[in-house]
Amino acid sequence: MLRSIFIYGLINSIILALTAVGFSLTYGISRVANFAYGALYVLAGFAAWVLLHRLALNYYLALFLAVVFVALVGAALYRFALIRVRGMPISEIIVTFALGTALVELLRFFGLFGSAYGLPPLRRATLQLLGVPVDFQRVALVVIGAVLILALWLFTHYTKIGLAFRAIAQDEQAAMMVGIDPDHMATLSLALGSALAAVAAVVVLPLGYIAAESGSNILVFAIAVCILGGLESPAGVIVASLLIGYAQILSVAYFGPHYQMIVALLAILVTLVFRPSGLFGKQKELEERV
Amino acid sequence: MQTKSVGVVSWLVAVLIFGVASSSGFAAQAPRKGQPIVIGAPLSTQYLYGWDAQRGMLLAAEEINAKGGVDVAGVRRPLKLEVLDTRDLEPGVPLSEALLVVEKLILEKKADVLMGGPVRSEAAMAAMDLIAKYRKVSMLTTGALTPAYHRRIAENYSKYKYLFRITSEAGQLAKEAIDLFESIRQANGFDRIFIMVQDVAHARAIAGLVGKGLEQKGWAVLGSEVYPTGALDYSTGLLKARDQKAQILFVWMDHPETAILVKQWFDLKIPVLPVAGISSAVEQPGAWASTGGAVAYWLACPANAGNAPSNATPLTMKFYKAYTDRWLVEPEGYGASTSYTGVYVLTDAIKRAGSLDAERVVAALEKTDMVGVYGRVRFDPKSHQIIPSYDPKEGAVSTWFQWQDRKRVVVFPTAIATGKIQVPPWLAPSK
Numbered sequence: 001m002l003r004s005i006f007i008y009g010l011i012n013s014i015i016l017a018l019t020a021v022g023f024s025l026t027y028g029i030s031r032v033a034n035f036a037y038g039a040l041y042v043l044a045g046f047a048a049w050v051l052l053h054r055l056a057l058n059y060y061l062a063l064f065l066a067v068v069f070v071a072l073v074g075a076a077l078y079r080f081a082l083i084r085v086r087g088m089p090i091s092e093i094i095v096t097f098a099l100g101t102a103l104v105e106l107l108r109f110f111g112l113f114g115s116a117y118g119l120p121p122l123r124r125a126t127l128q129l130l131g132v133p134v135d136f137q138r139v140a141l142v143v144i145g146a147v148l149i150l151a152l153w154l155f156t157h158y159t160k161i162g163l164a165f166r167a168i169a170q171d172e173q174a175a176m177m178v179g180i181d182p183d184h185m186a187t188l189s190l191a192l193g194s195a196l197a198a199v200a201a202v203v204v205l206p207l208g209y210i211a212a213e214s215g216s217n218i219l220v221f222a223i224a225v226c227i228l229g230g231l232e233s234p235a236g237v238i239v240a241s242l243l244i245g246y247a248q249i250l251s252v253a254y255f256g257p258h259y260q261m262i263v264a265l266l267a268i269l270v271t272l273v274f275r276p277s278g279l280f281g282k283q284k285e286l287e288e289r290v
Numbered sequence: 291m292q293t294k295s296v297g298v299v300s301w302l303v304a305v306l307i308f309g310v311a312s313s314s315g316f317a318a319q320a321p322r323k324g325q326p327i328v329i330g331a332p333l334s335t336q337y338l339y340g341w342d343a344q345r346g347m348l349l350a351a352e353e354i355n356a357k358g359g360v361d362v363a364g365v366r367r368p369l370k371l372e373v374l375d376t377r378d379l380e381p382g383v384p385l386s387e388a389l390l391v392v393e394k395l396i397l398e399k400k401a402d403v404l405m406g407g408p409v410r411s412e413a414a415m416a417a418m419d420l421i422a423k424y425r426k427v428s429m430l431t432t433g434a435l436t437p438a439y440h441r442r443i444a445e446n447y448s449k450y451k452y453l454f455r456i457t458s459e460a461g462q463l464a465k466e467a468i469d470l471f472e473s474i475r476q477a478n479g480f481d482r483i484f485i486m487v488q489d490v491a492h493a494r495a496i497a498g499l500v501g502k503g504l505e506q507k508g509w510a511v512l513g514s515e516v517y518p519t520g521a522l523d524y525s526t527g528l529l530k531a532r533d534q535k536a537q538i539l540f541v542w543m544d545h546p547e548t549a550i551l552v553k554q555w556f557d558l559k560i561p562v563l564p565v566a567g568i569s570s571a572v573e574q575p576g577a578w579a580s581t582g583g584a585v586a587y588w589l590a591c592p593a594n595a596g597n598a599p600s601n602a603t604p605l606t607m608k609f610y611k612a613y614t615d616r617w618l619v620e621p622e623g624y625g626a627s628t629s630y631t632g633v634y635v636l637t638d639a640i641k642r643a644g645s646l647d648a649e650r651v652v653a654a655l656e657k658t659d660m661v662g663v664y665g666r667v668r669f670d671p672k673s674h675q676i677i678p679s680y681d682p683k684e685g686a687v688s689t690w691f692q693w694q695d696r697k698r699v700v701v702f703p704t705a706i707a708t709g710k711i712q713v714p715p716w717l718a719p720s721k
Contacts, residue, residue, distance in 0.1 A: 258517060261518035
């Protein structure tokens, strides 16, 4: 039992990290809480399905193009809608929430309902890890998640755009003084955040099937992880994913599966009461100090 | 002159008599065309149990209209379907939405009768008073499995007599599940079961009923786990079932994430026979393709016959083919055959009543005795619940099928079975 808790807890944590990292990155850079995140996740899955089954593209090419497409949609979301309400958090939330809802309804209008939309796994096989059976897709998901998080760290620390992201996140006005265009960076952050949602979708959705209503669940989990870890903190996302991921698996094993959703919601509640900035967040702390 | 006048009058009288006679004769052959009968359908249209009902109803209405409509006291009246989305299957949508939809159908759309939902039991129960207040004849054809619905009608007949349910209900389905498991025990010697259900009222109720019923019959019920809607991982429950040497996994979930459970069961080769009750991810014809065949060996119950291919009655495959031709997909879930049959049952009652008056239609519905897609249709006179049976000649039969080689093969009840239950090769039969 302990071995299966360890392995499936890790898998659960990586799924949570994958689904939350894009939300956190966008917020960290542009301060936009992208409530269309869940809809973009579903859009990526549906786009991959269309490319794979309707246009009969190569599996990896279809997944790649779906990620690129959703990144462009994310960029367009900023350029055509969010730019007008930039700096007004409530309006940003309303705009992203409304566009996300519209997007999901549009997908339904084009036929995304029912169980006919499934993405195949990378490989159908079962591995034994520490004597615990695990399907190949979940193992691949852990590897992809770890590589992606490492790549993101390298990107934000060693590339020009990544450093510009961090500069904007730390002090937007100072960044503008050295010639960094905040709107350009915000567009890129929306694109990158959406691309990360798309990567999560094409890796996680083969575990089940593509359903329009999955988007809201993903958004809830992403928000829970980000609030616990600190909305703008990548390290916080990883730690919070591990905490919620393992807490969920432990609650399933010892208390009952129906407590696993409560664990995520409880994490939001407790964090907001005792540490509103999250475990690694600084925003609220700084505001309070000022 | 006088003779000429008499001749003209005679001609006029003759023409008049001929005209009256011929017009009344014409009327006898083809009644006058009247206003449409408006069927208001409150359905959660974005979910399987909403859109399959809508498709079933529309198919029946098109068939009836193609034959000239419904004869109501000599007037041919076409059917008009008004569907509004109750959203009651969507998470987080308050029940008041469904109630507003029901009221809008009655007041704005001028529905003569109601049919379909609300789909979620909680919403259907909440709508009972509203429907009774407006004295609209209503027929539940999808969702709303709670036995409390027909119990409430029986307890307060004078108030709720306008409400009928033409589909199965949780108590009956639990009984059938127990009988199905007993037949599996007889054939394979299995008597160890693990239960996994979704955290919704009807699923928890069924888990309780089935677990208790099986324990009384000497089964080992090894666990009964309740999963929240939207759960993304089922490994812990599956590994528990494996470690406790369960032989049957009983699942009752209607959220799309059940597909994750199906795939995990297949990938981990958990040695249990999976039996899902009403479960959209397993029921639908697209399940084989969307799970890449992982749904093989899964049993499911799309409630009444006709939603999977069988020869329950001469009308079963006729409906099955008509639905497939019309919608380019086989009947999908448990709202299809009941909603289709419901339209025929209701229009038959209206025809016999010769009126749309609620009291007369209710009286006619109570006398209904006809063969439908899933057997003989009769309502209990007090509770207005359709009378179930394992024999389609006696009552409404359910259907339990198993996914075998890309096909949904009906395996229970025996009277309508077209195949036998197969056990996954990684599960050894006990005998």
